[in-house]
Amino acid sequence: xxxxxxxxxxxxxxxxxxxxxxxxxxxxxLHIEKGEYISIIGHSGxxxxxxxxxxxxxxxxxxxxxxxxxxxVNSPGPDRSVVFQNHSLLPWLTVYENVALAVNKTFKKTKxxxxxxxxxxxxxxxxxxxxxxxxxxxxxxxxMKQRVGIARALAMxxxxxxxxxxxxALDALTRAHLQDEVMKIQAEIxxxxxxxxxxxxxxxxxxDRIVMMTNGPEATIGEILEIDLPKPRNRIExxxxxxxxxxxxxxxxxxxxxxxxxxxxxxxxxxxxxxxSLKKAASA
Amino acid sequence: xxxxxxSIVKPLSAVSMPVSMDKTLFRFxxxxxxxxxxxxxxxxxxxxxxLIWELLTSSQSATLPSPSRxxxxxxxxxxxxxxxxxxxxxxxxxxxxASLERVAYGYSLAVIAGISLGVLVGQSTxxxxxLDPIFQILRTVPPLAWLPISLAAFQDSNPSAxxxxxxxxxxxxxxxxxxxxxxxxxxxxxxxxxLSLNGYEYFTKVMLPAAAPYIFTGLRIGIGLSWLAIVAAExxxxxxxxxxxxxxxxxxxxxxxxxxxxxxxxxxxxLLDKFIGFxxxxxxxxxxx
Numbered sequence: 001x002x003x004x005x006x007x008x009x010x011x012x013x014x015x016x017x018x019x020x021x022x023x024x025x026x027x028x029x030l031h032i033e034k035g036e037y038i039s040i041i042g043h044s045g046x047x048x049x050x051x052x053x054x055x056x057x058x059x060x061x062x063x064x065x066x067x068x069x070x071x072x073v074n075s076p077g078p079d080r081s082v083v084f085q086n087h088s089l090l091p092w093l094t095v096y097e098n099v100a101l102a103v104n105k106t107f108k109k110t111k112x113x114x115x116x117x118x119x120x121x122x123x124x125x126x127x128x129x130x131x132x133x134x135x136x137x138x139x140x141x142x143x144m145k146q147r148v149g150i151a152r153a154l155a156m157x158x159x160x161x162x163x164x165x166x167x168x169a170l171d172a173l174t175r176a177h178l179q180d181e182v183m184k185i186q187a188e189i190x191x192x193x194x195x196x197x198x199x200x201x202x203x204x205x206x207x208d209r210i211v212m213m214t215n216g217p218e219a220t221i222g223e224i225l226e227i228d229l230p231k232p233r234n235r236i237e238x239x240x241x242x243x244x245x246x247x248x249x250x251x252x253x254x255x256x257x258x259x260x261x262x263x264x265x266x267x268x269x270x271x272x273x274x275x276x277s278l279k280k281a282a283s284a
Numbered sequence: 285x286x287x288x289x290x291s292i293v294k295p296l297s298a299v300s301m302p303v304s305m306d307k308t309l310f311r312f313x314x315x316x317x318x319x320x321x322x323x324x325x326x327x328x329x330x331x332x333x334x335l336i337w338e339l340l341t342s343s344q345s346a347t348l349p350s351p352s353r354x355x356x357x358x359x360x361x362x363x364x365x366x367x368x369x370x371x372x373x374x375x376x377x378x379x380x381x382a383s384l385e386r387v388a389y390g391y392s393l394a395v396i397a398g399i400s401l402g403v404l405v406g407q408s409t410x411x412x413x414x415l416d417p418i419f420q421i422l423r424t425v426p427p428l429a430w431l432p433i434s435l436a437a438f439q440d441s442n443p444s445a446x447x448x449x450x451x452x453x454x455x456x457x458x459x460x461x462x463x464x465x466x467x468x469x470x471x472x473x474x475x476x477x478x479l480s481l482n483g484y485e486y487f488t489k490v491m492l493p494a495a496a497p498y499i500f501t502g503l504r505i506g507i508g509l510s511w512l513a514i515v516a517a518e519x520x521x522x523x524x525x526x527x528x529x530x531x532x533x534x535x536x537x538x539x540x541x542x543x544x545x546x547x548x549x550x551x552x553x554x555l556l557d558k559f560i561g562f563x564x565x566x567x568x569x570x571x572x573x
Contacts, residue, residue: 058474105479
């Protein structure tokens with residue numbers, strides 16, 4: 001058996017049937033150790049979210065397996081909690097109740113009612129949302145909703161935390177704030193995290209390793225970049241750090257030179273020669 | 285400028301009294317304003333319509349009674365809504381209550397069956413393909429067309445009327461519930477999967493609240509339709525009930541009684557609709573994003 005904490009072994013994913021088949025992922029292999037922070041970056045449509053959904057168990061892999069802590073993953077479960085891009089809080093429940101739903105379900109047998117209550121409060125305190133326990137999601141800002149989403153996912157004490165573009169829908173200032181928060185939490189509880197992102201700075205700032213994916217169809221892992229910067233990282237200091245900038249450049253180079261995204265216009269009657277050659281260059 | 289200076293100089297205790305009085309005054313003013321804005325137009329238009337009605341029916345040759353005639357003719361009925369002379373000769377209050385009772389039975393059954401079937405059709409594609417065409421055909425059958433069949437089946441008028449209510453109210457409930465269940469956002473389903481909610485937990489904690497706005501739309505249409513159907517059904521089955529009261533009055537050529545009954549029917553239908561709307565607001569508060 002594999003000795004890694006989380007292994008993604010030879011995962012393929014084909015959507016559709018017969019002639020309409022499209023192979024989204026081809027032979028994805030990734031090994032993640034306990035406590036690692038991994039970012040998966042790539043152009044939109046390259047199947048990043050598909051990888052995450054397969055790890056979460058929300059989508060079955062066509063071939064290959066995902067093994068977490070010695071056990072094969074084939075259905076969703078609380079050991080792999082997900083923070084969704086659009087928070088996905090249940091709007092009819094308060095902030096407290098949203099987290100309580102997860103906690104009461106996950107720790108029904110292992111914790112008493114009082115312990116669970118305290119655990120809910122502690123989880124919300126960790127993301128600084130203790131002031132809004134009785135508010136409904138509609139009454140709090142987008143950043144706060146995402147905090148609660150993170151609290152809900154963390155409260156389940158997952159073996160691996162899956163973040164699906166968690167800060168994508170937030171404005172730049174709120175995003176920076178929440179990134180700092182996540183860094184702090186990760187330093188505190190040393191959780192294993194896989195994050196999908198398309199933000200280069202975010203990837204370099206937060207991750208231990210950045211997994212860069214090639215363009216679809218048949219997307220796979222192009223390069224893996226090890227980020228050897230001491231933690232905790234400070235975004236202001238990092239701006240001047242030559243190493244940080246080199247990493248940043250490496251990711252940018254991968255995304256904009258090696259995997260340059262070519263939008264093929266369906267409406268155009270004939271592909272222009274310039275476009276066709278670009279496409280060839282990209283796939284080469 | 286001067287008023288501002290004054291209020292600052294005043295000691296707190298002296299200020300508090302006028303402030304609280306201001307508050308009550310303000311509240312009165314607000315109630316008055318909303319009365320003028322919302323209720324007054326309806327009153328004016330209603331008064332005008334009654335005036336037109338009075339003018340149109342004031343001549344001797346008019347076939348319908350004027351509003352003033354209606355009131356004088358039916359004054360006994362208006363002031364004694366709960367007399368009981370036995371048989372079908374009871375006050376309007378009893379007539380309405382008898383109709384409401386039938387609606388309550390038929391509608392409650394329709395709610396239970398309708399929501400259950402709606403959830404089934406919304407959840408299972410197979411059930412939808414099997415049942416939806418049947419629902420689409422049956423729902424176009426007019427309520428009264430069910431009456432002979434149900435009379436034949438139950439051999440009794442009261443259960444037949446209840447069945448007609450049931451079969452009338454159930455379609456919008458089924459259809460709206462199934463649409464609501466079908467439209468539960470994928471995100472909520474994913475959340476439920478990640479939390480590993482079981483079927484029952486998913487049903488009570490995610491599906492029902494998420495579909496509640498749709499379900500209540502169905503319930504509201506359903507109650508309106510049942511009230512429409514009960515009057516028609518009672519005309520045919522007889523006994524105590526507002527529908528038969530109307531039919532009876534027609535046979536006795538007491539047109540004024542019919543007009544009074546129509547007012548009752550309209551007001552009760554309006555109140556039923558408002559009642560379901562009120563419950564809907566209570567239950568679905570906060571379900572919308």
